[in-house]
Amino acid sequence: MNRRTLLTGMGALALAMRFVPASAAEPILTLRGAFARAGADGTASFSLADLDALPQTTFRTTTPWHSGPVEFSGVSVADFLAAMGVPPTEGSMQLIALNDYVVDTKASDLTSGEALLATRMNGQPMAVTDKGPVFVVFPFDSRTELQHQSYYSRAVWQLAEIDLAP
Numbered sequence: 001m002n003r004r005t006l007l008t009g010m011g012a013l014a015l016a017m018r019f020v021p022a023s024a025a026e027p028i029l030t031l032r033g034a035f036a037r038a039g040a041d042g043t044a045s046f047s048l049a050d051l052d053a054l055p056q057t058t059f060r061t062t063t064p065w066h067s068g069p070v071e072f073s074g075v076s077v078a079d080f081l082a083a084m085g086v087p088p089t090e091g092s093m094q095l096i097a098l099n100d101y102v103v104d105t106k107a108s109d110l111t112s113g114e115a116l117l118a119t120r121m122n123g124q125p126m127a128v129t130d131k132g133p134v135f136v137v138f139p140f141d142s143r144t145e146l147q148h149q150s151y152y153s154r155a156v157w158q159l160a161e162i163d164l165a166p
Contacts, residue, residue: 026048028119029117029134029159029162030160031045033163033165037083044084056073057073058073059073063137064152073119074116074120076116077115077116077117078111078114081111086164091107093165095159095161096156096162098128105154109154115137115138117159119134132158133158134158136155138154
């Protein structure tokens with residue numbers, strides 16, 4: 001079963017109630033590729049609790065998808081990659097959402113833009129219906145160069161996988 005089938009099957013349920021993981025221990029993000037903390041199959045899965053155990057960052061910003069400023073919190077992409085033993089290089093990666101939306105980018109584009117793997121919005125865990133459970137978001141209000149389509153397109157909501165290029 002692929003993510004699209006799963007998401008479609010859960011669509012009615014998700015609309016009827018705000019979908020959040022059943023527990024903080026349920027995996028919500030997968031990292032694939034060659035990195036120091038990869039399992040034997042080259043992957044690692046992370047629950048909300050796993051992501052919460054990493055250094056946390058919070059910022060308030062406006063986005064094109066919200067009616068006003070929103071507070072986002074989670075682990076910065078830079079801190080996440082460092083904790084996984086991924087070198088901060090020009091390495092390519094794919095960001096893959098639950099609906100199979102894919103963004104090809106470089107790790108340095110995310111880290112230099114201070115991207116956040118947001119797991120909370122206004123202090124609450126993010127539901128699938130609110131762009132969660134993981135949303136790649138930038139502090140758009142802090143730097144005018146972030147207020148550009150190239151960064152908006154990298155703001156992937158419902159992030160499910162990060163695939164590192166070999």
